[in-house]
Amino acid sequence: MSYKHMSIPILRSSRARVRAFAPAGCARLMEYNSTAAQSHDTANAKLPEKFPPLTPEARKFLSRLIRVDQAGELGADLIYAGQHFVFKRRMPSVAPLIQHMWDQEIRHHKAFDDLQNRHRVRPSLLSPVWKIAAYGLGVGTALMGKEAAMACTLAVETVIGGHYNNQLRDLVRILDEEVRTSTNGRASDELRALATTVSQFRDDELEHLDTAVENDAEKARPYMLLTETIKNGCRAAVWIAERL
Amino acid sequence: MYLTSATIFVHNFKMPSSVIVRRMPAHLSKATFCRLRRRSYHSYDHLPYNPYTPSQEKILSSALKHVPEYGFVKQSLVQGCRDAGYLDTTHAVFQDGVFDLVKFHLYTERNKLAALKQQIDEEEGKSIGKRIRRYCTERLKANEPIISKWTEAIAIMGLPQNIPQSLEELAKLSDEIWFLVDNKTSDFDWYTKRASLAAVYSSTELYMTQDNSPRFEKTYKFLDRRLAVVQNAGSSISNMASWASFTCFASINLLQSQFSRG
Numbered sequence: 001m002s003y004k005h006m007s008i009p010i011l012r013s014s015r016a017r018v019r020a021f022a023p024a025g026c027a028r029l030m031e032y033n034s035t036a037a038q039s040h041d042t043a044n045a046k047l048p049e050k051f052p053p054l055t056p057e058a059r060k061f062l063s064r065l066i067r068v069d070q071a072g073e074l075g076a077d078l079i080y081a082g083q084h085f086v087f088k089r090r091m092p093s094v095a096p097l098i099q100h101m102w103d104q105e106i107r108h109h110k111a112f113d114d115l116q117n118r119h120r121v122r123p124s125l126l127s128p129v130w131k132i133a134a135y136g137l138g139v140g141t142a143l144m145g146k147e148a149a150m151a152c153t154l155a156v157e158t159v160i161g162g163h164y165n166n167q168l169r170d171l172v173r174i175l176d177e178e179v180r181t182s183t184n185g186r187a188s189d190e191l192r193a194l195a196t197t198v199s200q201f202r203d204d205e206l207e208h209l210d211t212a213v214e215n216d217a218e219k220a221r222p223y224m225l226l227t228e229t230i231k232n233g234c235r236a237a238v239w240i241a242e243r244l
Numbered sequence: 245m246y247l248t249s250a251t252i253f254v255h256n257f258k259m260p261s262s263v264i265v266r267r268m269p270a271h272l273s274k275a276t277f278c279r280l281r282r283r284s285y286h287s288y289d290h291l292p293y294n295p296y297t298p299s300q301e302k303i304l305s306s307a308l309k310h311v312p313e314y315g316f317v318k319q320s321l322v323q324g325c326r327d328a329g330y331l332d333t334t335h336a337v338f339q340d341g342v343f344d345l346v347k348f349h350l351y352t353e354r355n356k357l358a359a360l361k362q363q364i365d366e367e368e369g370k371s372i373g374k375r376i377r378r379y380c381t382e383r384l385k386a387n388e389p390i391i392s393k394w395t396e397a398i399a400i401m402g403l404p405q406n407i408p409q410s411l412e413e414l415a416k417l418s419d420e421i422w423f424l425v426d427n428k429t430s431d432f433d434w435y436t437k438r439a440s441l442a443a444v445y446s447s448t449e450l451y452m453t454q455d456n457s458p459r460f461e462k463t464y465k466f467l468d469r470r471l472a473v474v475q476n477a478g479s480s481i482s483n484m485a486s487w488a489s490f491t492c493f494a495s496i497n498l499l500q501s502q503f504s505r506g
Contacts, residue, residue: 053293054285063284070430113430120286120423123430188289 051178051188058174062194063121064242065167069198070112071124071241072160075134077102077109079156082138083149094146097215101153101208108201115194125244130237137230144220151220153212155230157205163238164202171195286423296348302328303335304348308390311349315393316342316400343406346397350413353386354420361424372425373475379421380445380467384452388460395453418442440478444470 054062080102087095116123124130141152175195178187220226296304307324314320321335321342338344357379364382368374387394401410418438429437448470452463 051290053291054287056293059285059287059293066285074430113428116430117428118286118288120419121284123432123434125432125435127430128432188287190287190289 049184051182061170061174062119065171065194065198066112066115066119066121067124068163068238068242069167069201070109070116070121071127071130072163072238073105073109073112073201074127075130075237076105076156076160078131078134079138079152080105082135082140083142083152084138086139086142087146087149090142091146094149097211098149101211104204104208108204111197111201115197124241126240130241133237137233141226147216147220148226150212150215151218151223151226152230153208155227156234157209157212158227159231159234159238161202161205161209164198164205168195168198168202171198295351299328299330300338301348303330304338304345305352307345308349311345311390311393316346316396318342321345340406343400343403343409346400347409347413349390349397350417353383354413354417356386357383357420357424364424372427373471375425376421376441377467377471379424380448380471381464383417383421383445384448384460384463384467387449387452391452391460394449398450398453414442414446417445437478440474444474 080098084095084098084102087098115121137152138149141148171191172195175187175191178191179185182188303321303324305324306327307320309327310320310323314323318335318341321338321344322332324345325332325334335341340347360379360382364375364378368378390397400406415438418441421441422437427437444467448463448467451466452460455463457463
């Protein structure tokens with residue numbers, strides 16, 4: 001991916017910020033996964049030992065994480081649904097590109113729905129609002145044209161990618177704590193799987209960000225107004241969805 | 245067995261209760277004493293969070309055995325402390341007093357439902373309605389031995405300072421039942437389902453306190469009627485929703501065909 005030539009400083013800085021965590025965090029996660037794989041080979045058919053109860057803070061963090069990510073993926077799913085609805089009719093050449101990203105978002109959305117039900121986290125109280133807002137945003141930006149739709153993708157994925165990175169940092173901290181306190185020197189499968197899911201989804205979102213840049217997101221007019229408005233809207237929605 | 249630090253009650257019985265609690269041994273005074281924390285994230289690899297220490301559990305469960313005789317009053321707690329081998333005054337560590345006893349009853353009976361899952365899945369088949377009814381009846385049966393005193397508990401739960409925790413406990417029961425019937429929902433109906441089941445259960449519980457029929461037959465009939473009403477309402481809402489979405493798409497298609505014809 002080439003983003004060295006990018007001329008707009010705010011874009012470069014936000015992308016740099018989004019990428020900043022990637023190397024260290026990913027290496028740590030891979031380390032956890034490899035140690036877990038080794039111990040799985042040696043521990044033959046022995047029932048896994050239960051870990052001590054999670055602290056109230058950790059449980060609060062995890063339920064917030066699942067709730068906000070579920071709401072976010074629901075939103076992303078519906079933004080692409082709205083864009084696809086318009087492009088299918090007005091610009092059939094763009095539809096497959098949107099379709100590809102939409103399919104990935106559907107997969108993410110399903111994964112977080114499963115996690116939410118499995119871990120008994122309540123969904124966001126405002127999910128009907130997120131649905132309407134996201135579909136409206138998708139349809140609205142798509143009606144403004146391909147560039148605006150891509151600028152929308154860019155803004156949303158920048159915020160979501162950064163948010164996933166923040167969550168990963170805290171998750172790795174919890175995993176570190178668990179490794180430190182556990183008897184067998186490794187973290188629970190459940191939390192490791194969650195961290196892996198989050199990091200995979202983060203990578204998918206960043207791929208969408210690159211797709212948007214490659215498809216003339218920066219040519220949208222008015223670019224700054226559009227992306228900054230959407231970014232701030234996304235940040236507000238994240239803040240609310242964590243709590244409500 | 246007498247706790248050494250519990251003897252401070254005997255010597256300084258005029259101490260404010262906050263000081264006494266601070267001086268209690270660590271295994272008796274958790275920082276957030278007997279507060280049922282929000283159990284939001286449910287983990288499979290970690291042990292469940294238990295809000296009670298073993299000594300608290302011992303005292304409260306032996307106190308519950310005295311409830312049919314004395315009711316939800318301090319006397320039951322005192323008897324419980326005595327049975328568990330503590331001084332009578334140890335009941336002072338329960339900051340919410342008798343309400344702690346009520347909460348412990350709700351907490352233990354709710355957690356017993358999960359053990360019935362396999363049996364209920366086999367006996368009631370796949371019908372969600374039948375399984376929900378079964379969980380409700382099982383939970384109501386746990387109230388049978390203390391039903392004559394349950395109005396006292398309802399009065400205690402209804403005190404202004406206790407209402408938030410009582411409602412939270414009711415919500416947790418409702419959530420537990422929906423979880424045990426393997427219902428999966430990620431939408432707003434997560435809230436409506438839990439609210440309607442909570443309303444049905446709490447009204448049935450109230451009805452049960454006034455029921456004199458043998459083996460509470462009238463209560464279980466009342467439960468059936470209430471559940472049927474909720475199910476009808478639920479199905480008519482979903483019918484309305486599917487009708488609305490059909491009409492919406494049909495009108496979009498109609499408009500589209502009008503425009504394309506020019």
